Amino acid sequence: MADIKDPENTIIMELKNGSVVIELLPDIAPKHVERMKVLARAGAYDNVVFHRVIDGFMAQSGDVANGNAEKDFNIRRAGTGGSDLPDLPAEFSRIPHDRGTLGAARSQNPNSANSQFFINFSDNHFLNGQYTVYGRVISGMEHVDAIVRGEPPMNPDRMISVKVAADAE
Secondary structure: OOOOOOHHHEEEEEEOOEEEEEEEOOOOOHHHHHHHHHHHHOOOOOOEEOOEEEOOOEEEEOOOOOOEOOOOOOOOOOOOOOOOOOOEOOOOOOOOOOOOEEEEOOOOOOOOEOOOEEEEOOOOHHHOOOOOEEEEEEEOHHHHHOOOOEOOOOOOOEEOEEEEHHHOO
16 A cells, blocks of 8 residues: 555545555645545445546546446436535646546536546546646556446446545544
């Protein structure tokens, strides 16, 4: 496991093949970081599927309204919703969308990010300045690379659990 410097701003995401450790960037995107921690602490991300996974591009998840593999799950609906919380304003920065960075998924409206996010499989610099970067994978990227591809995948992988490291046992 990675050397966790700031447990309050680190996410531990359990996938089928192992743990992914994500360092959050509260100095860059404080509202997005806070939202992820609130939803993680509420268990909202647990069992949510990766509904859009494009080889060489990114893996998208976080539809807490429609993406829970344990509840009223419909893969065709996954990716269309968010949380009950208000949408977030864009927090664009100079941080590039490099391999392993965590970005806020949104609609055409830059201020529409809510609960969905994506992890970049490769350097996707064409996204720079258009999508909020608020974290980066510091350990377990090989588990992200193993997520089943598809838009949507036939049998999507899911986040078994998502926790703030400070709360982990």
